Amino acid sequence: MTYPLFYFQNVAYQRILSIDKMEINPYEVTCIVGESGGGKSTILKLLNKSISPTKGTIYYHDKDLADVDSITHRRKVLYLSQKPYMFKGTIKDNLIVGFNMQGITPPKDETLEALLDKLKLKKRLNDDAQYLSGGEAQRVALARLLLLDGDVYLLDEPSSALDDKSAGIIFETIVDFSLKHQKTLVMITHTKAIANQYAHKIYTIDQGHISKEEDNG
Amino acid sequence: MVNSVIALSVPQLALGYIFIIVILFILKKRQISREKELILATFRMTFQLVVVGLLLTVVIDNPHPLITLLIVSIMVGFAVFTVFRKFKGRLSTALKKVIAVSLPVGALSSLMYFLFAVIGVEPYFNPQYVIPITGMIVGNSMTGVSLGVHTMMNRFTDNKEALETALHLGAAPKTASKHIINESFDAAIMPTLNNMLGMGIIFLPGMMTGQILSGVVPTTAIMYQIGVMLGILGGVAFSTFLSLRWGYKTFFNAQDQLR
Numbered sequence: 189m190t191y192p193l194f195y196f197q198n199v200a201y202q203r204i205l206s207i208d209k210m211e212i213n214p215y216e217v218t219c220i221v222g223e224s225g226g227g228k229s230t231i232l233k234l235l236n237k238s239i240s241p242t243k244g245t246i247y248y249h250d251k252d253l254a255d256v257d258s259i260t261h262r263r264k265v266l267y268l269s270q271k272p273y274m275f276k277g278t279i280k281d282n283l284i285v286g287f288n289m290q291g292i293t294p295p296k297d298e299t300l301e302a303l304l305d306k307l308k309l310k311k312r313l314n315d316d317a318q319y320l321s322g323g324e325a326q327r328v329a330l331a332r333l334l335l336l337d338g339d340v341y342l343l344d345e346p347s348s349a350l351d352d353k354s355a356g357i358i359f360e361t362i363v364d365f366s367l368k369h370q371k372t373l374v375m376i377t378h379t380k381a382i383a384n385q386y387a388h389k390i391y392t393i394d395q396g397h398i399s400k401e402e403d404n405g
Numbered sequence: 406m407v408n409s410v411i412a413l414s415v416p417q418l419a420l421g422y423i424f425i426i427v428i429l430f431i432l433k434k435r436q437i438s439r440e441k442e443l444i445l446a447t448f449r450m451t452f453q454l455v456v457v458g459l460l461l462t463v464v465i466d467n468p469h470p471l472i473t474l475l476i477v478s479i480m481v482g483f484a485v486f487t488v489f490r491k492f493k494g495r496l497s498t499a500l501k502k503v504i505a506v507s508l509p510v511g512a513l514s515s516l517m518y519f520l521f522a523v524i525g526v527e528p529y530f531n532p533q534y535v536i537p538i539t540g541m542i543v544g545n546s547m548t549g550v551s552l553g554v555h556t557m558m559n560r561f562t563d564n565k566e567a568l569e570t571a572l573h574l575g576a577a578p579k580t581a582s583k584h585i586i587n588e589s590f591d592a593a594i595m596p597t598l599n600n601m602l603g604m605g606i607i608f609l610p611g612m613m614t615g616q617i618l619s620g621v622v623p624t625t626a627i628m629y630q631i632g633v634m635l636g637i638l639g640g641v642a643f644s645t646f647l648s649l650r651w652g653y654k655t656f657f658n659a660q661d662q663l664r
Contacts, residue, residue, distance in 0.1 A: 236573060237660065237662070238569065238572060238573060238662060239662060240660050240662065254660070258660050258661040258662065259575060259576075259577050259661055262572065262573060262574070262575045263575035266573070266574070266575070267573040268573075269569070269570070269573065272570070273566040273567055273569070273570040275567060275570075285571075285574065286574040286575065289571050289574050289575060289576035289580050289581070290574070290575045290576065291580070332574070333574075336574070336575070
């Protein structure tokens with residue numbers, strides 16, 4: 189019997205979100221779909237503890253998230269925003285920024301290059317990160333997240349700036365990575381087909397509420 | 406070579422006001438409507454300095470530790486409130502508290518070191534030394550703190566995305582704000598450093614000029630000026646550093662989230 193990794197109990201955030209009950213299971217792929225502005229990103233930010241609920245309780249490993257150290261939590265539950273921010277400097281700087289921020293040794297260049305290759309990003313490590321297109325920046329941001337040893341990956345529309353073909357490759361890589369390394373994946377996507385293809389569970393969010401919950405074997 | 410300063414008499418000083426009359430005339434002629442401000446500024450400058458002059462005469466003639474302490478406290482208090490006023494209500498209560506502690510701590514520790522360890526003022530409360538030097542160190546520290554805090558506030562607003570991303574990647578608030586703190590510190594001490602670079606070439610500093618005018622030999626005057634400059638730099642750096650070191654925390658809540 190697996191208990192949920194995250195459990196929402198009567199959670200509300202300002203007037204944006206109100207969820208009575210929501211479960212996210214470990215080692216599964218959970219997709220969140222729904223209209224934009226419905227509060228999907230808010231859920232991911234709550235999970236990453238970038239924000240805290242204004243009402244109710246979120247449990248993580250059966251512990252109230254409010255009592256968990258935020259920084260330690262964020263290092264395990266990593267969040268990729270929809271419009272990733274590129275720090276000044278090279279692609280390499282941006283790939284290892286998480287390691288610098290956490291004060292740990294970054295991986296070797298070969299590891300970084302291999303991952304860029306896997307994500308079909310034809311760029312050199314020394315290229316300036318400021319001149320990347322939206323889709324390229326999104327992949328660099330995804331790569332810097334995957335490099336960090338998280339338990340949970342929260343991805344906010346990781347393919348929003350990509351064409352269908354690249355998006356397919358990205359999802360393939362992410363899901364493959366998370367299943368192989370026993371990660372938990374929570375993704376927001378606007379493409380229902382993607383959710384149907386990869387998700388174990390799909391939540392549809394509508395105006396701050398869960399309007400549909402589907403198990404997708 | 407012992408020169409003493411030529412004491413200015415009131416009629417002599419009155420000649421100086423001719424400048425004001427000339428400028429008033431020009432303003433009128435060119436129809437620049439600044440007469441009111443000019444008269445007000447002239448009046449206030451005269452009045453304030455006369456009062457301070459009389460006050461200092463009394464204080465210096467009757468030195469007393471409590472009076473010196475009171476004057477120093479008033480100066481520091483005014484400095485803190487001047488910083489508050491500069492920001493016109495944009496400071497959070499928490500940041501105000503930080504400024505109210507860091508400015509006095511930074512400026513006064515530097516001041517005390519300078520007065521007691523460097524100059525060795527005797528007696529320790531001697532107003533002739535304590536008051537003017539307090540003015541210089543506290544005044545400059547005040548400018549440094551407001552510059553530093555101003556830069557920090559702007560950076561926190563402008564770099565919100567970078568800060569959020571750093572936090573998402575597991576950075577502690579201190580690590581995420583490191584750049585901001587460093588840049589703000591830099592912005593705060595730059596004017597003092599530039600001042601030091603130009604000193605003696607582009608301009609002669611006021612205190613040194615004053616001492617030379619009053620008959621102090623230039624070599625002594627520059628010794629004082631160098632010492633005071635170091636004290637000012639110390640006060641600016643220390644008070645700014647403390648205000649930033651404690652101040653960045655006010656931008657985060659107890660859950661290490663951006664406010």
